[in-house]
Amino acid sequence: MRSPFDGPLVSNWEAMETILDYSFNRIGVESQGSVDNPIVMTELLGCPASQRKTFNELFFEAYDVPSVAYGIDSLFSYKYNGGKNGVVVSSGNEATHIIPVISGKGQLSLAKRINWGGRQAGSYMQNLLNLKYPYFPVKITPSQASFLVHDHCYVSKDYAHEVANFINFEGLETRERVIQAPFTEIVKEEKTQEEIDRINERRKESGRRLQEQASKMRLEKLMQKENDLEYYRQLQERIEAGPKKDVKKMLDREGFKDMNALQKVMNDLNKAIRRARKEDLGDDEPEVPTFPLVDTPEDQLTPEQIKEKRKQKLLKANYDARMRAKEEKLIELKRHEEEEAKEQKWRETDLEGWIAARRSQRDKLLERVKEKKKLKEELSNRKSLASQMRMKNIAALASNESGRSKRRRGATNNRGDDDADDTFGADDGDWSIYRDIANASDEEEDEEESKEIKRLEAELLKYDDNFTVEDTQEAALDWRKSTLHLFLHGPRVFDPESQEQAHRMNLNIERIRVPEVLFQPSIAGIDQAGVLEVLDDILLRRVDPNVSGELLKDIFITGGQAHFKSFDERLQLDLQSILPVGAPLKVRKAKDPSLDAWKGMALWAQSDEFKASSVTRADYLEKGNHYLVEHSYSNQYF
Incomplete structure (x- = not known):
């Protein structure tokens, strides 16, 4: 079923009528063809007259009710909790309202609204989690995000300090909440020990073959690079010996822009050859091989000997490459020993400079x-x-x-x-x-x-x-010290192959960030003042100083978001920081922030004020569908 609301206002009146039908049936209205009970209904603070006009038509024309009265839910909640003089902070589903109350009547001309409520908090939580886990396999719905806000969020007493230390490894296990989404575990086929041994043997054999192939490929690459380097050296010599007018032509023919490009290629080849010669090219030859046919002219050889000669030439080239690599290793080893001696002498004479x-x-x-x-x-x-x-x-x-x-x-x-x-x-x-x-x-x-x-x-x-060991690169890459890892996966190792962990969300910073918008709307992109700034403006600037002292004695919190743990304590601490020393301040929360509005309406419906403040069917027919009787808990007509 579609929602009848578009933001805080009703836009789909057919759906609204269906909801009212269901509600009257569930609460036990037994009259036939009409509703014989008087109606008390809450409405939005500053509700447009057009909304009330349509509700009057619906109640009197469709349900034939005897009378109807409208009021503001937070004021009814304040009445039920025994309030008379104070400031009501109501944080509901669509907005947060701050209403001063003097002698039991709401001072609506001083009331303020912050465009942040439970629906926006749920949407904000959904956006934060979508940004945090962009590839999460399960879609997070608005209702699920709202449940996460209601079940796991709380107001921080010192947000700046707590948010700075929330993603610390120590104690994160108790601070965060792990949300596990449904998943289907992929059952891996269990192998017998014989199959495991066979697989391991094949893996070892494959590894040996790959090592042999890699060694052969490295040797071939080394030979190719040596040939290329020798060719470029000869090219460089020809360029230096030849006329200058032919330099550009020779370079273009070989694909070089200038001599610097040629020198760069030669330097890169030198580095690559030195790097390759450092690798182990194989076991030492047991004896010096001989290649008798290499220097023999081919016209003196038979076809079979010519084939053998070509084979010996390849073997000789391999052998020569090995010998050059061994010589290079010996030279490198000697150079390394000399450097070690210099390093040791440097350390002994100037340790601080060496470090x-x-x-x-x-x-x-x-x-x-x-x-x-x-x-x-x-x-x-x-x-x-x-x-x-x-x-x-x-x-x-x-x-x-x-x-x-x-x-x-x-x-x-x-x-x-x-x-x-x-x-x-x-x-x-x-x-x-x-x-x-x-x-x-x-x-x-x-x-x-x-x-x-x-x-x-x-x-x-x-x-x-x-x-120390803590300063090493390996320690810096430790997931226990990675803020990003702790933020995404908490204080535990993450296995990307695990379906269970892939379907898991870790709520940490979000637990305090979402409720903090009530005090700092700017963190959610809302260009409005927070609860504390609004209270400061009302109590210390707009209300008469003789009255503000009485209002400070009863700061009353109600509405769905009043369920946040420590909401009242945080508000008490923040107000104390801006009020004069010794100011009489008391912050309290409704006994039941969600249902006390209904209980207050039920209590008020038994009073004489209710009867005097209701719009009867006769008033509706005589004075029109826009008529409103104002009372202590109602909106003002405009």
């Missing part, structure tokens, strides 16, 4: 890792500027590939094209090229940086008394 240098080196590496991580995140977003620029370069390289088919492989590295007339990326499928051109050297570089950071941290832990 400062190590810390600076570590900080630069960490900053570089952070920047690379940020760049990767930007590249993963195809709309980012970095992603667009990279795709432009990739498209340019792809479009120029056919024009450089005769050039050496690898000559296109780090040489883009400035052509802006490409359409690469217009099709979403083009973006899958990212996965196809993943550069393994980036991963190797990341691994080297990680090892270097760990090495520096190990040295600092050993020699720097002010550097």
Whole structure:
């Protein structure tokens, strides 16, 4: 059934009539064709006359009631709780009203409204959770969000302090609430021990094959890079020895913009070769192999020997590469020993300077890792500027590939094209090229940086008394210290493969943030004053000082949102902070904030004032459907 309300006002009168039919039937109205009971009905503070006019027509024409009276729910609640002089703070479903009451009559000319109630609080909770868990598998409905507000939210006595310390690991287990949505657990097939052993054996065998293949591929890449480097060295020598007028032509023929581009490629190849030579290329040869056919001319060989010669040439190339790698390792080892000796001497003569240098080196590496991580995140977003620029370069390289088919492989590295007339990326499928051109050297570089950071941290832990395990990169990445992890998943390990955890929400900051809007509407984007500011304006500026003292003695809270725990205590503390020392202040809450309005109406309906304040059927027929009899708990006619 559709709601009859559009915000706080009734807009669907057919639905309203259906609700009234159901209500009269449920409360036991037994009269036939009419409702013989007098009606008392609450209405919105400042309710438009058009709403009351339509209700009068509905009651007198459709239900033939004998009389009807209208009043404000919060004033009825105040009456039931014995109030006479005070300020009523009513926070209902659609809005929060502050109404001064003097001698039992609401001073509506001084009343104020804040456009925040239970419905807005539920919507705010729903928006916060949708923002917090954008890929939550279950849709959060408005009614569910309202239940979360009613069941788990409370008013913080010191919001600034509590919100600053809420997402601390210590004690978070008791402060937060875990909401588990329904889910279907995927039952994994249990394997026998024999199957597990067989799978493990296959995995080991596959690992061995992959290691062998990786070793072979590394060796082939190393040989290719060495050949490329030698070719570029010869090219550089030809350029330096040749006439200057041919330099541009030779560079263009090889796909280079200038000598700097050529030098950059050579430097990159040098780094890659040094990196590759550090890896283990295999076991030592048991003996020096011989290749007798390599230097023999082919015209002196049989066809079978020619095939063998080609095989020996490949084996010799592999062997030579291994020997060069071993020599490079020995040189690197010797250089490392010399550096260690220098480092030790430096530590012994200037420990503080050595520590400062190590810390600076570590900080630069960490900053570089952070920047690379940020760049990767930007590249993963195809709309980012970095992603667009990279795709432009990739498209340019792809479009120029056919024009450089005769050039050496690898000559296109780090040489883009400035052509802006490409359409690469217009099709979403083009973006899958990212996965196809993943550069393994980036991963190797990341691994080297990680090892270097760990090495520096190990040295600092050993020699720097002010550097502890808590300062290491690994400790900083600990989920227990991650505010984002604690905010999203609480003080426990998160398993992304778990269906149970994927269907779980953690309410923490939201428990105090949603109710805090009553005191700070700006945090929800509402450009209005909060409850405290409104009370301050009414009590200390608008009301007569001789009267305000009496009103301070009874600050009365009612309405659905008055159920928030500590609402009255927070209001008491906030008012004390703005009032003079010793001011008579008392803040109390309705016995039943939700039902005391009905109880107050029932009590008032038994009084003589009710009979005098009701609009009878005769008044309706004589004075019109807009007629209203004002009383202590009603709106003013306008």
